[in-house]
Amino acid sequence: MSSTGLAFSQPAGSQAQGDDLICVSIPDAQEMVRRLTDYDLLRELDQVKDQRITNLEKETDLLKRENELKDRVIGIKDMEIAATRRAFEDMKEISDRSLKLAETAKPKTNWQTIGIGILAAILLGLALGK
Numbered sequence: 001m002s003s004t005g006l007a008f009s010q011p012a013g014s015q016a017q018g019d020d021l022i023c024v025s026i027p028d029a030q031e032m033v034r035r036l037t038d039y040d041l042l043r044e045l046d047q048v049k050d051q052r053i054t055n056l057e058k059e060t061d062l063l064k065r066e067n068e069l070k071d072r073v074i075g076i077k078d079m080e081i082a083a084t085r086r087a088f089e090d091m092k093e094i095s096d097r098s099l100k101l102a103e104t105a106k107p108k109t110n111w112q113t114i115g116i117g118i119l120a121a122i123l124l125g126l127a128l129g130k
Contacts, residue, residue, distance in 0.1 A: 091127040095120050 098120045102113060 087127045090122055
């Protein structure tokens with residue numbers, strides 16, 4: 001935009017007529033152009049800031065959701081750890097019972113002792129595998 005195309009000055013003493021162009025001094029026209037340019041830049045800056053605010057709000061929501069999911073994962077891992085502990089305690093009891101049984105019962109052959117040992121090992125292996 002040219003500031004000379006917007007402003008026309010009139011000679012001193014002449015009056016503006018109805019069909020004349022807007023008559024403004026050149027410095028006033030330049031100031032108007034500067035203000036309009038500043039206004040456009042401020043509007044654009046305002047739009048950019050609004051977009052940044054929207055993006056930050058979305059990011060905040062996503063971070064909240066991520067934290068909620070992490071809390072759920074931690075809860076599930078805690079439950080898994082508790083279940084594993086219970087399984088180990090149960091397996092301890094089972095292995096203790098099988099050992100007592102093996103000690104009290106006199107197997108007729110060595111194959112029975114080996115079978116009980118293998119059974120206890122399999123049960124312990126299954127519990128550890130879960």
